Amino acid sequence: MKLVILDRDGTINxxxxxxxxxxxxxxxxxxxxxxxxxxxxxxxxVAVASNQSGLGRGLFDVASLNAIHAKMHKAVAALGGRIDAVFYCPHSPDEGCQCRKPAPGLFEQIGERFGVDLRTAHVVGDTVRDLQAGAAVGCLPNLVLTGKGESLRGKPLPEGFPEGTRVHRDLAAFAEWLTARVPAPRAP
Structure with a gap:
């Protein structure tokens, strides 16, 4: 199974x-x-791995988060696409959980859910913590220069980024690069 794990805020929206x-x-x-x-x-x-500390901070509830994700799913489906699953960390930064990126817990959950070797999966995000979480379980790191990544446009990557991090203008540029690099499976 070919899998891409995307960050949400700053990468998709x-x-x-x-x-x-x-x-x-x-x-x-x-x-x-x-x-x-x-x-x-x-x-x-495509799976999404997202820190949603607004839940732990009491800024919104699970019903609101589900409504946001329903809007996202519907918008992607209208264009002929799909997001297979959304995984999120509901904890605030001070709770010390194992699922808040840069900890790898969300990625471990994704690997278990899909039964896939994450060393063949790509992680795409706009921050170093997105890529560190994915790289901790072997994902191939890809930075997009949108969201918080915009501040890195035209600059070398600072220390802390996983070795082999590829940089893309945005998610569209990543998708173009990946689909050109790896052809779609052929029908039997």
Whole structure:
């Protein structure tokens, strides 16, 4: 199984220092949803791994988060794509859990759920912690220069990024690179 694990805020949708708390606040980045559909059409399954500390901070509830994800799923489906599963950490930063990125817990859950060797999976995110979490379980790291990654445009990667990190303009550029590199499986 070919798997791509995406961060959500700053990779798929516009990020906010005030947190994305409602479906109305969730707005896709230009070309990101089309990129997910392109990955799917190239034979890739897509999962999302997202820190959602707004839950632990009491800024929104699970019903609101589910409504945000329903909007995301519907928007991707309208373009002929799909997100196979969304995994999220509900904890605040001070809870010391194993699922908040850069800890690898969400990625371990994804590997178990899909029964896939994560050393063949790509992780895509806009922060070093996204890539560190994926690299801790062997994922191939890919940084997008959207969201928090925008501050790295035109600069060398600072220390802390996993070895072999590839840099892409945005999720669409990553999808173009990956689908051109690895052809879709052929029908028998």
């Amino acid at each position: 516009v990020d906010s220092d005030e947190f994305i708390k409602t479906p109305e606040e969730w707005q896709p980045l230009p070309g990101a949803l089309e990129a997910i559909a392109r990955l799917n059409h190239g034979g890739w399954h």
